[in-house]
Amino acid sequence: MSQGQGGGGSTVRRMQLGARLRAFRRAAGLTREEAGDPIRSSESKISRMELGRVGFKERDIDDLLTLYGVDDPEVRRGLLEFAREANSPSWWHPYGEVIDTWLQTYLDFEQSAELIRTYEVQFVPGLLQTEAYARAVIGLGLTRSAPEEVERRARLRMERQKLLLRPDSPRLWAVIDEAALRRPMGGRAAHREQLNALLELTGSTTVRLQIMPFAAGGHAASGGAFSILRFPYQELSDVVYIEHLTGGLYIDKREEVDRYTATISRLFIEAAPLSETPAILHRILKNLDG
Numbered sequence: 001m002s003q004g005q006g007g008g009g010s011t012v013r014r015m016q017l018g019a020r021l022r023a024f025r026r027a028a029g030l031t032r033e034e035a036g037d038p039i040r041s042s043e044s045k046i047s048r049m050e051l052g053r054v055g056f057k058e059r060d061i062d063d064l065l066t067l068y069g070v071d072d073p074e075v076r077r078g079l080l081e082f083a084r085e086a087n088s089p090s091w092w093h094p095y096g097e098v099i100d101t102w103l104q105t106y107l108d109f110e111q112s113a114e115l116i117r118t119y120e121v122q123f124v125p126g127l128l129q130t131e132a133y134a135r136a137v138i139g140l141g142l143t144r145s146a147p148e149e150v151e152r153r154a155r156l157r158m159e160r161q162k163l164l165l166r167p168d169s170p171r172l173w174a175v176i177d178e179a180a181l182r183r184p185m186g187g188r189a190a191h192r193e194q195l196n197a198l199l200e201l202t203g204s205t206t207v208r209l210q211i212m213p214f215a216a217g218g219h220a221a222s223g224g225a226f227s228i229l230r231f232p233y234q235e236l237s238d239v240v241y242i243e244h245l246t247g248g249l250y251i252d253k254r255e256e257v258d259r260y261t262a263t264i265s266r267l268f269i270e271a272a273p274l275s276e277t278p279a280i281l282h283r284i285l286k287n288l289d290g
Contacts, residue, residue: 011108012231013086015052019235020079021061022050024068039063056083095156098149102248106241109229111163113170117264118227119212121177123185124194128174128201128209131158133194136186164206173208175221175267181211181284192288199281202274210271211280220266228260 025035025046032046039045039060048054061083065076092099092107099107110116110127118125123137135154142150163169181198184191201207212219227241240251240260251257272280 010086010088010090011052011105012112012233012236013052013082014054014056016233016235017056017061017079017082017086018050018052020082021064021068023235024065024070025050028068030067035064035067038067052086055087058083092156092159095152095159098152098156100247105250106243106248107160109231109239109241110160110170112231112233113229114232115171115173115230116227117173117230118225119175119177119221119264119267120180120225121221122183122225123180124176124198125172125174126157127161127164127172128198128207129157129161130190130194130197132186132190134158136190169206171206171208173210173268175210175212175264175271177212178214178280178284181281182287188288192285195281195285195288199278199285202278202281208274209277210268210274211277212267212271213280216270216272219270220263226260226264228257228264 025032031043032050033043036042036046041060045054049056049060058080061080062076065079070076070079090104090108091111092104096104116127123129124133126134129137131154134157135150138153138157139150142153164172181195185194198209201209225243229239229241231238237252237254238257238261240257242249242251251260
């Protein structure tokens with residue numbers, strides 16, 4: 001994978017490389033403790049490497065591949081190159097000063113996903129926000145920050161959206177609560193611009209947009225907003241992302257992911273059909289203008 005927005009973030013590359021190393025270790029019949037000795041490290045260090053939670057030293061990779069009996073020069077060269085990519089800065093690096101650590105991981109995941117399914121109850125999903133709308137949403141949580149920081153974060157959000165313009169862009173399937181669409185953010189003009197932008201997206205081949213109308217009453221996602229990301233890599237399982245006031249939660253345990261997958265599947269059924277999305281948006285726009 002190439003560096004930058006055209007490929008996965010460094011977090012995902014580290015996870016992929018770690019998974020490959022774990023597979024080689026198991027094939028060699030070695031424990032993590034046995035693998036740690038040759039690289040002058042501990043079992044916990046091997047564990048962190050295999051989970052993609054630390055950077056990689058090429059010398060360590062080379063020693064581990066030798067220990068695991070990986071002699072094919074092409075395989076070794078490819079994995080060492082992958083290690084260099086895994087250590088390279090992610091696309092968001094120029095904005096690092098305004099990105100919380102917990103969000104950095106999500107930005108890497110987002111750039112590497114092939115399918116993003118999301119439910120939003122309070123705001124339009126970040127990947128679909130207009131700049132004025134994004135600025136208003138970001139400003140809510142940064143009341144004590146300088147205007148320059150709000151602008152930097154808004155610019156970052158616009159950079160994120162270039163993901164959807166890539167030839168290999170992920171498919172995005174979003175269910176937005178009607179309350180989020182009726183909530184005015186940034187003033188009447190910004191609100192109208194955002195609704196019109198969503199209307200344009202209803203013709204997209206990579207974005208599916210459904211609305212959970214008030215008339216639906218209660219529904220499956222009583223716990224609030226969440227996203228499920230699927231990756232085009234055999235080594236990586238689906239990840240559920242839940243954002244809260246002071247951080248983000250990542251869930252990858254199979255049984256828990258399955259519950260969220262079942263919930264989003266029910267939301268797709270309980271929400272208004274895709275074909276009704278334009279009409280609902282037009283009604284909200286008409287009420288806004290009236």
